[in-house]
Amino acid sequence: MIEDKNPQRTSLSDLGEFGLIKHLTKNFEINQSSTLKGIGDDAAVLDFKDKKAVISTDLLIEGVHFDLAYMPLKHLGYKSVVVNVSDIYAMNAKPTQITVSVAVSNRFPLEALEELFDGITLAAKEYNVDVIGGDTTSSQKGLIISITAIGEADEAELTYRNGAKSNDLLVVTGDLGAAYMGLQVLEREKQVFQVNPNNQPDLDAYTYIIERQLKPEARKDIRTLLHALEIKPTSMIDISDGLSSEIIHLCKQSGIGCNLYEEKLPLDPQLISVCEEFNIDSTTVAINGGEDYELLFTISMNDFDKIKGNPNFTVIGHMVEESDGIHLITRANTKIPLKARGWNALDN
């Protein structure tokens, strides 16, 4: 579906590795005071003074984590930064730097890498992170992107997965399942396109869910919001693999159980209508579909009044004793054990 808009193809070997790095990194700015040295030496130098440093890495592989048939390279660059800074926000920390490493096969011209780096540059600006290093190398097949995100936080702010207590409320930001259904629509259109390349898809009815898949955003606002509300979550995780699998992570690491309420799941109206069109149960999608990049956290019951009525937050359940297990309470009031059917790259 994505046309090659740029007919110019400059071979990467024309530039050489150093020329390529210089070319791709020329738009990166340094804005964080903790960056003492960015790109240009053997290593970057950071100084977090009295803050703690938080570090997280993700690897994205063509054919496993993304499909260039419908993922424009600029979006891919943007998304690869988003998924990493999301992990930093999930620690209740502020992302400050990233490193970007890319391996490409010779089927990618310079113009393709420029698009990828345009997306990375845009995201670095949006999330105010300095690009302080990385590597570029060749791969035998396909595109591989590895990004490491670095962040900072006061020690007291840091929020782990293991701090949830029985009776805490389970809270999620935004809505669930849209990125997964966006992917289903894109997969369907790809099949149609393969049969008839002249068929221009009309995707107007799917704009929200497709955007959630192709251009997700990390919840950079939540840390500030929680701070303003004087709430310190007892545990937190971001939703990359799917709600059920993230709930199970919080429960296992905190040594507790959970009751999740089907009727409380926040669903966008577009998601509901597309689920009807595909004849898929929206609860299943909300629970098992991944890549929402919303934040899932627990708070003390005493903090409930502070978030009540806030459109950013939905209370979807509460934590119980470990011996009570991890369950979904359906609309019909039946109790079903919650299983981790989250998206898993190792299944592919």
Ligand SMILES: [Mg+2]
């Ligand atoms: Mg995560």
